[in-house]
Amino acid sequence: MRVYLAVFALLALDFWTHGFSTERPIDIRVPHSSLSAVKDFLKKNNVPFNVMINNVQELLDREKSEMVSNAKMERSTKSFNFAAYHDLETIYSFMDTLVASHPNLITKVHIGNSYENRPMYALKFSTGGVNRPAIWVDAGIHSREWVTQASAVWIANKIASNYGVDPSVTSLLGQMDIYLMIVTNPDGYVFTHTNNRMWRKTRSVKSGSSCRGVDPNRNWDAGFGGPGASKDPCSDSYHGPYAHSEVEVKNVVDLIMGHGNFKSFISVHSYSQLLMYPYGYTCTDIPDMSELHSVGTAAIKELTSLYNTRYQVGSICKIIYQASGGSIDWTYDIGIKYSFAFELRDTGFYGFLLPANQIIPTAEETWLGLKYIMEYVRNHPY
Amino acid sequence: MKTFCSVWLLLSLVELSPAPPASQEPPLACTGAPDPAPPQPETAEDMASTGDLEPTHYPARRAAQVALHYLNTHHGSPFRVFGLQQVHKASAEDVAAGGRKYKLDFSVTDWGSGSATMNKSSEEFFSNTTDVLNIAGPALRCSADVLFPRTERHSAPEVQLHCEALHQINSTAQEEDAFYQKYISPDSAVSARDIPDSFGNVSEEMQPFWRLARVAASFIMLRESSENTEFNMAKVASVTQQESSGEQLMLEFVVLLHDLPSQVTHKHTHRLWTLMDTEAVCVLTVCVCSAGDRSVEAAGVLVSRQRRQGPADRVAAQMPSRHQTPKLTL
Numbered sequence: 001m002r003v004y005l006a007v008f009a010l011l012a013l014d015f016w017t018h019g020f021s022t023e024r025p026i027d028i029r030v031p032h033s034s035l036s037a038v039k040d041f042l043k044k045n046n047v048p049f050n051v052m053i054n055n056v057q058e059l060l061d062r063e064k065s066e067m068v069s070n071a072k073m074e075r076s077t078k079s080f081n082f083a084a085y086h087d088l089e090t091i092y093s094f095m096d097t098l099v100a101s102h103p104n105l106i107t108k109v110h111i112g113n114s115y116e117n118r119p120m121y122a123l124k125f126s127t128g129g130v131n132r133p134a135i136w137v138d139a140g141i142h143s144r145e146w147v148t149q150a151s152a153v154w155i156a157n158k159i160a161s162n163y164g165v166d167p168s169v170t171s172l173l174g175q176m177d178i179y180l181m182i183v184t185n186p187d188g189y190v191f192t193h194t195n196n197r198m199w200r201k202t203r204s205v206k207s208g209s210s211c212r213g214v215d216p217n218r219n220w221d222a223g224f225g226g227p228g229a230s231k232d233p234c235s236d237s238y239h240g241p242y243a244h245s246e247v248e249v250k251n252v253v254d255l256i257m258g259h260g261n262f263k264s265f266i267s268v269h270s271y272s273q274l275l276m277y278p279y280g281y282t283c284t285d286i287p288d289m290s291e292l293h294s295v296g297t298a299a300i301k302e303l304t305s306l307y308n309t310r311y312q313v314g315s316i317c318k319i320i321y322q323a324s325g326g327s328i329d330w331t332y333d334i335g336i337k338y339s340f341a342f343e344l345r346d347t348g349f350y351g352f353l354l355p356a357n358q359i360i361p362t363a364e365e366t367w368l369g370l371k372y373i374m375e376y377v378r379n380h381p382y
Numbered sequence: 383m384k385t386f387c388s389v390w391l392l393l394s395l396v397e398l399s400p401a402p403p404a405s406q407e408p409p410l411a412c413t414g415a416p417d418p419a420p421p422q423p424e425t426a427e428d429m430a431s432t433g434d435l436e437p438t439h440y441p442a443r444r445a446a447q448v449a450l451h452y453l454n455t456h457h458g459s460p461f462r463v464f465g466l467q468q469v470h471k472a473s474a475e476d477v478a479a480g481g482r483k484y485k486l487d488f489s490v491t492d493w494g495s496g497s498a499t500m501n502k503s504s505e506e507f508f509s510n511t512t513d514v515l516n517i518a519g520p521a522l523r524c525s526a527d528v529l530f531p532r533t534e535r536h537s538a539p540e541v542q543l544h545c546e547a548l549h550q551i552n553s554t555a556q557e558e559d560a561f562y563q564k565y566i567s568p569d570s571a572v573s574a575r576d577i578p579d580s581f582g583n584v585s586e587e588m589q590p591f592w593r594l595a596r597v598a599a600s601f602i603m604l605r606e607s608s609e610n611t612e613f614n615m616a617k618v619a620s621v622t623q624q625e626s627s628g629e630q631l632m633l634e635f636v637v638l639l640h641d642l643p644s645q646v647t648h649k650h651t652h653r654l655w656t657l658m659d660t661e662a663v664c665v666l667t668v669c670v671c672s673a674g675d676r677s678v679e680a681a682g683v684l685v686s687r688q689r690r691q692g693p694a695d696r697v698a699a700q701m702p703s704r705h706q707t708p709k710l711t712l
Contacts, residue, residue, distance in 0.1 A: 197580045198647050236645040312438040321643040348614035349493050355582030
């Protein structure tokens, strides 16, 4: 067997199935140059075979051109398929199209680059003014939570199309700005497409460990390094070497601090169907607990009214788990009172792998909850 | 004629195919990560849950999930998987022997009965219904006692469960039988990966396998649960039919389990055998492959499960001692 393996290596054979057994067939991709040698070898040794794919490259080329043409088709927002999951390039291209079709409302803000040097963009919805009080919404800080990026795409389009049509959104944007960050962890998002659908963290490299990435929602300066975060770099909830070590987090922190006039910060995650307010790092109630709880309860009522999707409201620590270094704890502690986190559909049936036909219903109902919170923030300046 | 099926949970030392490359899955032999170490409760705050509990908060919900895993090990099938709908009431108390016992009043729905509507377009799917959860089937009211022991090494929680009208829900015996007949044929060689796929798709044919994987995973999730975990099956990495021996349909599942508090996804491998009686497929023999320290602990657990006949709706699960002669496979 060992001799054969050496020969196979020489011929640059690529085994597509593993596990040798005399009962089961093995699939092998054979480079063109080795084709006749392999066929001869198999025939000589009475090994039955058949050709499953005549030309793998052709298949790959076809698939690639299909994807390219699909991507081209997504370019117009009117024909954009909101009921599908898209890769980073397509989402970025959608953003450009949206901005181009609403030049007086939306600008693309380049807040910095990711660890692997991908641009990080927030869409800024503004009708003018100078540094108006603003609302921040981010999605996809955990890359595997695909329904969040997908919902944010839909919501971006919804805000854009509602402006000038829906009185509430129009009045909101007359007084406040909205910053919407659709892909807050672009490196992770790409990784979920190319390598590991279950990737959660950033993709930063840390010396002293072969494991990559930091949980970007344990990396904020709020109870940093406390309970509910791991100090193991290989853990999915690794907090990182220090607060704001992750450039993705630092970029948002810098924007928020530099702006200085955010009144609300809403982070969108999945799954579990929850609407939460601070704190995660401790189970002690925040001073504004009863107000935030009632805002959350009312927001959930709006959300549920659409498809009867059941949500719960509570502080992070009490309703889901104690977790330190979370974004909305930091924002609350620097004075952004209306800090909330959503966990979207579902409750574990599909979990992270929510089917695409639930993207739009999820986005629609989430938008109702989000809109309620935004209206409340507009009506309660501080 | 067999009137009940035996369900075996075994630990085996089988070495299976390696972890996928280029990703950060923990190195795997048979399962992957060492069994999830229950995160240590760091402060007194999260352990304050004694007396009446807020039903929407996590202590009650985690205990209810444990009861749900138990329910699925006993009543799950390729056509039936239960999910938690809501916790109505909950309380907890420390017990004399050490450990904490939760008393729960909650509702579950059958996620499996929504299968016919799973692939409809979203408009069709949602426009005629006002209640997303009704799609999954009517709610069943359950009560449970869940005891989390306090031992130095982790031991499985103990569950007593009673669900109203369990025997009244539509039997899936016919579908189970058809499923069994289809796949017991000697040429059958089911092999699939990524259920659901990255986009959440599950083909019609794979849905029973998906549910079966979850039922099998429920044995593991039940065993591994503590007050500090909240498990779900994230996906089926692969299902491979093994050669059946006689009447037994044999499947090997590799599943990913997701723990909410730690956010870790763990890979587990199960081997599953069905035992067929003349009426219906009974679930199941589950072999759990363990890596690391736990592989030494090759214990066997025998649970006998009765088919739903007659008025008995209290599930009588005999969980004999874990010190039975280990049965190692392969």
